[in-house]
Amino acid sequence: MSAIQYLTTAAEVQQAALALSTASRIAIDLEFDDMRHRYGRNLALIQIFDGQAMLLIDPLPLTNPAHDLEPLWAILRDPAVEKVFHSCKSDILLLDELYGVHVRNITDTSVQYTLLAESDNNISLGRLIQAELGLEVDKGEQKSNWLKRPLTEAQKLYAANDVLYLFELADRLRDKLAALGRLHWADEENAAxxxxxxxxxxxxxxxVAGKYRILPQEMPLFRDLYMLRDQVARQIDRPPYMVFANERLPELVRDTPRSLNDWKNARGLHPELKRTPYLEQLTALSPDNFVAVPEPAATGEQRRFPFRRRLSGEKANRADAREQLLLQLKNHITTDLNGYVANLVLSNRLVADIIELGADQVLRPWQKTILQETTQRHGLDYGQIATPF
Incomplete structure (x- = not known):
């Protein structure tokens, strides 16, 4: 690896982007803080490797990061430049949320590894490097405060290692997928x-309410406490857990302080909550003062399995028959290929979606092909699950 270039100015970013714009591919990763040290999601570092130059781009010293990073964002939007990530979904969501950047031409080594169907679910980058390249990389800085400056040399090396091996991993995994005839699987998943x-x-x-089993009658107070905590967290630029811990939410709902003095003496609350105007807002949540605003009904998208709950009689029987056929197909795919592939094609979530919407709408082409071939091989009818219910 060449020397790490640590870039902190708009001019340096522009010059680096000019050089990167001619690259056929770049390896990229982001370090960001997600409600650990400050409020919200905050970009802390961008790591890029083009096969020669190792760039660490620091957005914190930039006067106007959204503007100053635009030359780099143009490359991320450019479909002519391949971007190699590992487990990129959090990164691309952050880029969209904060900067409106929609990344094009993505290769995700986590996706590639998953489609080999050698083990279940995702794999960490460190484990993948060890498994495929036989190298041990130091992951000791994984939980660093990436917003703290100056960065240590250990942090810089850790950040560089996150992109240094991505080309070699992507190429090795691509060769393995090609040998299995699965390159088009990865192409479809990466395009998505x-x-x-x-x-x-x-x-x-x-x-959070679901985790603590909040009852419907408790929800209005739980919601208002949650939102007040969020308001204070935003004001003091600290994560909500620093205002008070999640486990205090149900405790305060079920044993709510009854007066201003009770709130002042309540344990585990940030001092800012005990000052005007927040103390008065807390007091308004006391049992003698609280006016509950009912929680609006959940939309179809927010309810779990809303489709199945609407069915009864013959329609419910048809849905059950679809489910049984899908589970039968999943068993066949497990036998014909393996259980990991079966779960990639017919996970519990996909089964529920196919029952309602049909396989043609829900599945990627490669998944649909496996399902069609399996039904044909075992004398079953793909048409029974192809279209919406």
Whole structure:
């Protein structure tokens, strides 16, 4: 590896982007803070390797990061330049959320490895480097505070290692997929990553409420406490857990302080909450003062398996028959290929979606081909699961 170039100015970014614009491919990774040290998701570092130059681009010193990084964003949008990532979904969601960047021409080594179907689910970059290249890389800086400056030499080396081996991994995994006749699987899955978009969760408290089994009658107070905590966190630029921990949310709902003094003495609350105007807002949540605004009904997208819950009688029987056929096909794919491939084609989520929407709409072409070939091989009818219910 050549010497690490640490770039901190708009002029350096522009010069680097000019050189990268002629590359056929770049290896890229991002370090960012997601509600660990500051509020929200914050880009902390961009690592790029083009086969010769190792670039660490620091967005924090830039006067106007969105503007100053635009020459680099143009390369990420350029379909003529291949971008090699490992497990890129979080990165491309962040780029879309913060900068409106939609990355084109993606190769994800995590996707490639998954489609080999040698083991289940994703693999960390460190384990993949060890498995494929026989190298041990130091992952000791993985949980570093990437927003703290100056970065240490250990952090810089860790960040560089995240992109240094991506070309070699991508090429090796591509050869393995080619030998199995699965290159088109990876092409389809990587192409689908271009369509990944960030969407704001308007009701983020529902995920936490589910974890703590909040009852419907408890939800209005839980929601208002959650949103007040978020408001304070944004104001002081700290993660919500630093305002008060998640486990305090259900405790405060089920044993709510009854007065201003009770709130002042409540344990585990950030001091900012005990000052005006937040203390008054907390007091308004006390049992004698709280006016509950009912939680709106969940939309179809927010309900789990909403389709199946709408069915009864003959329609429910037809849905059950579809499910049984899909599970039968999953068993056949397990026997014909292996269980990992079967789960890639017919995971529990995909089975539920196919029951409602049909395989033609839900599956990628490579998955659909496997399903069609399996039904034909075992004398079953693909048409029974092809179209919407």
């Amino acid at each position: 990553l271009e369509e990944v978009r960030y969407t704001r969760d308007e009701r983020p408290y529902l995920r």
